[in-house]
Amino acid sequence: MSQSTLFSSGLEFANLAASSGLLRRSWKGISDLYAGMNLNRRVASSFSLKYRVYEELDLTIIAFVTNPICTQDHLQPDLVSRLALKENYNFPHLEFLCAKKIPSFSVNRTAVDLLCFHRDQLVSLKSQIDHSKPLIVTGHALGGSTASLFTLWLLDSIGSGKKCPLCITFGSPLIGDKNLQQAISQSSTWNSCFLHMASYQDPVPRSLITHHSSSTQTSVYKPFGIFLLSSDKGSACFEDPSTILELLLAMGSISVPNQRMQTYHYGTIVENLHRKVICKNSTPQPGNITGFLPLQASITLQLWTVGLAHIQRQPQWDILVQKMETWEPLSWKKKISDPFKRLSEAKINIYYLEWYKNESKTRGVGCYDSYKKQLFSFDQDAIMLKKRLTVYWKDMIAEAEMKPQREGAAFRIRWLFAATNYRLMVEPLDIAEYYRSGRRDYVNQGRSKHFIQLEELLKEEESVLDNLNSSRKQNLESALTLDSCFWAHVEEALLMCKLLTSVESSVLDKELATQKLIGFEDYVYGLLKNYVVSSDIFLFQSSYMIWWNEYKKIKGNSYNSTLTKFMCDPGNYKQYAKGVFDFP
Structure with a gap:
């Protein structure tokens, strides 16, 4: 996609967010909590947390604060x-x-201690939540860190059909490392x-970014979620973590007299945002940006809006x-990547391969x-279908290894069914290419890692395996061989016959x-006895039948085995x- 068709929608x-009223309602809950606090430094320096539940007609708000x-x-x-x-915190x-490629992560100790x-x-608070209504969990400063961790705690126990909470924080420090952000x-x-x-x-939001690891000199703390960055000119939203880090650091270069965390500062910002939306944003705009491409213009407007105009000529x-x-086009591409749509497109390609099989x-x-053997013109079409499907499933496996294991269970089942159909349909074509080029020992030397990964994922989901095995005897005309390496074993058996x-x-x-x-005989007979090999192997021109005829000549009419009794x-x-x- 050309850059001229791209733009960044952070201002919109x-x-x-401002027009929804959720920012105002969230901050009201926080400010009400602050109103009842003793802000005397000697009293307030204790490590304490206050929270309150606000039951409203259309939603529930849980607010967390500590003293600034x-x-x-x-x-x-x-x-x-x-x-x-x-182990140490019993949490x-x-x-x-956790995911396969994200087996661990780290969280800020202060936020964990507070929680x-x-x-x-x-x-007790968690057990009292009414999940029938939308829930907002909000907090300011370290209270916002607690709100984030509490929201993650809620996500752990939310089942299918329940509404996920929305966590809105104000001036909260980052709470975790890159692995937490990726998870x-x-x-x-x-x-x-x-x-x-x-x-x-x-x-405060950028206070932990400047702490570097001794080895890499890069920020250990990474952002997740959507960040609404604001200045006196307005606000803009950002989702790409790299963009957020750069902007938070750049905003740190802004000279603000007596810069310190102000308790009620965000209340003023939220009201100004609401007013700007109501008044159609009458704030003066930056200088001439005519001639800019849409992406450049939208980025310039956002940087100006969040208060970085002072570095425009630097x-x-x-x-x-x-x-x-x-970063923005990559983030945009990721957001519009609908997993269900992509899976549906992959299934369409599988349907074409099923037509090819028939x-x-x-x-x-x-x-x-x-x-x-590339016997017919439609064999060329199968090459393109195989390439498309392989690219898709390799990408999907890489994403699956990053995804938390319990996320999207329903989609995971659909995904595994489609992945298994892909492996059973396409891996034999990979094997055909492999042996056509004169190579051997596909299982140990030529098998793609992604087929092994898909097979391992299937073994973890017993319900999918049971479904694949059920009713096979009634559908053998269209069934696929459940061992996707079957034809590799056939090719090796043919090579053994040549050797003999x-x-x-x-x-x-x-x-x-x-x-x-x-x-190999025992292997084939075991597949046949369990009805897990397709009846297509008995087609006269198949490599299996070619093997059988060669093997029968070598062994002679007097040779007897369970497989030969069946095949004769x-x-x-x-x-x-x-x-x-x-079968006996």
Whole structure:
């Protein structure tokens, strides 16, 4: 897609947030809590948390606050690992965020200490929540950190059909490392549960970014969710984590007299935002941006709006714009990537391959051998379908390894069904290409990692396996062979037959080949007996039948085994295809 068709909609999202009234209602809950607090420094410096539940007609609001002085006195950059959360803090409620490629993550120690210090009260609070109404969890400063962790705790126990909470924080520090950010961001549902408001006058949201790891000199803390960054000129929303980090750091270069966290500062910002939306935003706009491409113009407007106009003529501005021009389209592409739509498109390609399988069968060949020998014009179409599907499923596996294991269970089942159909349909075509090029030992030397991963994922989901095995005997005409490496074993058996008939083969090689062929017999008979191999293998021109005819010549008419008893009577093939053959 060309850049001229791209734009960044952060200003529109900020206006939407302001016009919804949720910011005002959330901040009112926070300000009501502050109104009842003793703000004397000597009293307020204690490590305490206050919260209140506001039951309204259309939603529930839970607000968290600590005294601002508590944030300044206690906030530290130390991190607590997932294992320490579970074992040292006895808080296993974030385990659901783990994924295969994200087995661990770390959370800010101060936020964890605050949450666990009030664990008993929060357990009681959690049990009292009415999930029939929309829920907003909100908080300011360290109270916002608690709100974020409490929201994650709620997500752990929310089942299908229940509304996810919306967490709105004001001036909250970042709470976790890159792994936590990735675990949450990989779920579009979870990531959209968090809206963090940060003012250019507030040092707290960026306070932990400047703490670097000794080895990489990069920020250990990473943002997740949507950030609504604001200045006296307005606000803009951002979702890309790299963009948010850069902007928070850039906003730190703004000179604000007596810059410090002000308790009621966000109330003024929220009211100004609401007024601007009502008045159609009469704030003066930046200088001439005519001639800019839409993406450049929208990025310039957003940077100006969040208070970075002072660096517009500095090299830092151009660097920031260039970075955002790269990040924004990637973020936009990710957001519009509907997993259900992409899965549906993949299924359509599978349907075309099913047609290809049936058409090859009507010609007496079978899709494996038709694809291997490229006998017909539609074999070329199958090559393109295979490529498209392989690209899609490799991407999906990479995403699946990043996704939390308990996220999207219903979609996971649909996904696994489609993934299994893909593997059973496409891996034989990969095998055909492999042996057509003269190579051997596909299982150990040539098998793609993504097929192995899909097979392992299927083994983890017993319900899908049971469904695949049920009613196969009644549908063998259209069923796929459940061992997607079946044709690789057939090819190896053909090679063993050639070795046995070769005058150049040694006695030892022939003995080994004979043992392998006996093992192949047992393997095939086991598949047949369990009705897990397609009846297409009995097509006259199939590689399996070519193997059988070669093997029968080598062994002679006197050879007897369970497989030869079955194979010597062609009538058995028809009974097998109907699912009525009675195996001894």
